[in-house]
Amino acid sequence: MAIIEAExxxxxxxxxxGPVHALDGMNLSVPQGTVKALLGPxxxxxxxxxxxxxxxxxxxxxxxxxxxxxxxxxxxxxxxxIGVSGQYAAVxxxxxxxxxxxxxxxxxxxxxxxxxxxxxELIDQFELTEAGNRPVKGFSGGMRRRIDLAGALVINxxxxxxxxxxxxxxxxxxxALWGIIKDLVDAGTTLxxxxxxxxxxxxxxxxxxxxxxxxxIAEGTADQLKAQIxxxxxxxxLVEAADAPxxxxxxxxxxxxxxxxxxxxxxxxxxxxDGPRALQYILSELGERNIALHDAGxxxxxxxxxxLTLTGRRAEETEEAATKxxxx
Amino acid sequence: xxxxxxxxxxxxxxxxxxxxxxxxxxxxxxxxxxxxxWTVTKRNLTKLKRSPDMLVFAVLQPVxxxxxxxxxxxxxxxVAGTDYTQYLMAGIFAQTVIFGSTxxxxxxxxxxxxxxxxxxxxxxxxxxxxxxxxxxxxxVLNVLSVVIMxxxxxxxxxxxNASMGSFFAGLGLLLLFSYAFSWVMALLGMSVKSPEVINxxxxxxxxxxxxxxxxxxxxxxxxxxxxxxxxxxxxxxxxQAVRELFGNVGSEPLPDAxxxxxxxxxxLIGAILMLVVFVPLCIRKFASISSR
Numbered sequence: 057m058a059i060i061e062a063e064x065x066x067x068x069x070x071x072x073x074g075p076v077h078a079l080d081g082m083n084l085s086v087p088q089g090t091v092k093a094l095l096g097p098x099x100x101x102x103x104x105x106x107x108x109x110x111x112x113x114x115x116x117x118x119x120x121x122x123x124x125x126x127x128x129x130x131x132x133x134x135x136x137x138i139g140v141s142g143q144y145a146a147v148x149x150x151x152x153x154x155x156x157x158x159x160x161x162x163x164x165x166x167x168x169x170x171x172x173x174x175x176x177e178l179i180d181q182f183e184l185t186e187a188g189n190r191p192v193k194g195f196s197g198g199m200r201r202r203i204d205l206a207g208a209l210v211i212n213x214x215x216x217x218x219x220x221x222x223x224x225x226x227x228x229x230x231x232a233l234w235g236i237i238k239d240l241v242d243a244g245t246t247l248x249x250x251x252x253x254x255x256x257x258x259x260x261x262x263x264x265x266x267x268x269x270x271x272x273i274a275e276g277t278a279d280q281l282k283a284q285i286x287x288x289x290x291x292x293x294l295v296e297a298a299d300a301p302x303x304x305x306x307x308x309x310x311x312x313x314x315x316x317x318x319x320x321x322x323x324x325x326x327x328x329x330d331g332p333r334a335l336q337y338i339l340s341e342l343g344e345r346n347i348a349l350h351d352a353g354x355x356x357x358x359x360x361x362x363x364l365t366l367t368g369r370r371a372e373e374t375e376e377a378a379t380k381x382x383x384x
Numbered sequence: 385x386x387x388x389x390x391x392x393x394x395x396x397x398x399x400x401x402x403x404x405x406x407x408x409x410x411x412x413x414x415x416x417x418x419x420x421x422w423t424v425t426k427r428n429l430t431k432l433k434r435s436p437d438m439l440v441f442a443v444l445q446p447v448x449x450x451x452x453x454x455x456x457x458x459x460x461x462x463v464a465g466t467d468y469t470q471y472l473m474a475g476i477f478a479q480t481v482i483f484g485s486t487x488x489x490x491x492x493x494x495x496x497x498x499x500x501x502x503x504x505x506x507x508x509x510x511x512x513x514x515x516x517x518x519x520x521x522x523x524v525l526n527v528l529s530v531v532i533m534x535x536x537x538x539x540x541x542x543x544x545n546a547s548m549g550s551f552f553a554g555l556g557l558l559l560l561f562s563y564a565f566s567w568v569m570a571l572l573g574m575s576v577k578s579p580e581v582i583n584x585x586x587x588x589x590x591x592x593x594x595x596x597x598x599x600x601x602x603x604x605x606x607x608x609x610x611x612x613x614x615x616x617x618x619x620x621x622x623x624q625a626v627r628e629l630f631g632n633v634g635s636e637p638l639p640d641a642x643x644x645x646x647x648x649x650x651x652l653i654g655a656i657l658m659l660v661v662f663v664p665l666c667i668r669k670f671a672s673i674s675s676r
Contacts, residue, residue: 160507165411
């Protein structure tokens with residue numbers, strides 16, 4: 057049996073405009089020692105799943121087990137083996153970094169001395185030594201996030217839940233956090249991660265579930281998903297919009313599926329299987345036809361591409377639902 | 385003979401390897417209740433120490449009230465059988481601890497807003513610890529206020545005219561009532577959207593309750609509708625009970641209203657009722673709240 061098992065999870069909130077289905081029959085299975093990423097736009101239901109599995113809210117229907125413990129019936133036992141770090145840092149602003157972590161250790165029922173030792177250890181590991189003795193109030197967003205993550209690791213949890221751990225962080229802090237998460241995963245922690253970034257899911261997880269409208273719409277390894285949506289995108293930016301139809305024919309010859317033309321009328325894009333090779337052919341054919349370019353290159357598929365391929369609509373269109381989830 | 389081998393630096397990728405000594409072990413329910421409650425109390429007191437405005441509120445405001453009323457209004461308000469300063473103190477004690485208890489509400493709302501409640505709720509701690517820690521630390525704040533008010537009162541001539549036992553009974557009743565009221569406020573704090581709501585609402589509601597009472601004037605001097613309100617106002621009962629136990633009553637006969645005639649049992653029953661009703665309600669509410 058997998059260490060995280062959830063079946064038929066439903067969560068319905070009532071709102072002025074009628075019931076909102078944050079989760080609509082979601083299934084989830086994560087084998088021990090692996091990393092699962094829930095990938096989806098705001099409002100897809102990622103946070104709701106994490107809140108249910110971490111005992112914060114009760115689902116309207118469905119079952120959830122972690123490590124054989126019924127999360128809904130026996131939340132206290134579940135809390136003993138999990139570490140949680142949410143989208144918004146759950147730290148006490150008025151306490152110092154050290155005091156925050158020591159308090160968490162005490163509430164996990166580590167001894168006083170052990171809680172203190174562990175807090176100091178985490179502060180050092182997370183390179184917060186200078187900030188450890190100052191109230192969190194004055195910390196930057198990245199530092200708060202690190203304190204929060206450290207709080208999730210006070211007991212070396214069997215299962216770690218990270219809800220959009222890098223949202224709102226600058227690129228440097230994001231890379232640093234990825235490093236920390238990779239270390240944890242190498243040490244054998246089971247991790248359930250939610251993210252809006254395909255790249256993040258790709259970097260950190262063994263297995264990705266794409267979430268939309270409160271249910272899983274695709275599942276597999278990053279490579280499997282990419283094969284489904286096409287590995288890379290070749291994008292060319294034309295000098296003359298008049299060349300777009302000709303360019304579209306050329307890109308179509310070397311790509312998988314129909315090339316798209318951007319809103320400016322001069323950007324043509326197509327999914328390809330072998331990026332560098334396709335780019336070479338496309339550029340040389342464009343050259344033969346004397347089509348002048350501003351720019352040309354490859355890019356990795358984004359969450360938007362995943363969505364467009366899987367659902368036929370763009371990820372932003374579900375943003376509306378996000379405000380509802382946050383309000384609930 | 386053993387050979388000492390220097391410990392090598394841990395490889396980078398093993399920095400977070402689980403250690404057996406850092407595991408969560410379930411203690412007994414009672415031990416957990418005590419230790420978690422204490423951990424949260426300590427957290428709140430640490431924060432209190434760092435927030436000068438709260439200390440000003442707890443320390444300066446009661447001093448100001450004692451001085452303002454006894455020195456400025458004291459000359460023009462007559463109470464038969466005693467002087468105004470003696471009469472006034474019980475009123476100021478009651479008003480201050482009641483307003484002190486509202487802090488439990490705004491602090492719960494603030495914790496909810498800051499997201500720290502989500503952290504607490506994913507920890508294997510006692511389900512009442514956050515509430516117990518909250519009400520405990522606000523009790524400490526109230527004790528501090530009362531001690532300061534007593535010292536100030538003493539400086540301007542206030543004296544206890546009762547036995548030691550009666551004095552401590554009065555003190556106990558005052559703090560018991562404020563402690564029970566903290567739980568009422570904590571429930572409100574978990575039910576509102578922002579801490580500001582609690583601050584504004586408690587001021588709007590408590591202000592008339594503390595002023596349309598016998599706290600600062602004798603209820604007999606009020607217009608008749610207000611006099612009835614004042615005689616049945618729970619704040620008046622608390623003030624009357626403390627006044628009796630501290631021996632600070634005047635010579636006028638008590639108003640002919642049950643709570644005034646039986647102030648001490650009334651306050652005792654009221655406080656116990658508040659605890660019996662609101663402690664379970666608070667614990668139930670806490671088990672389902674989540675930030676954002």
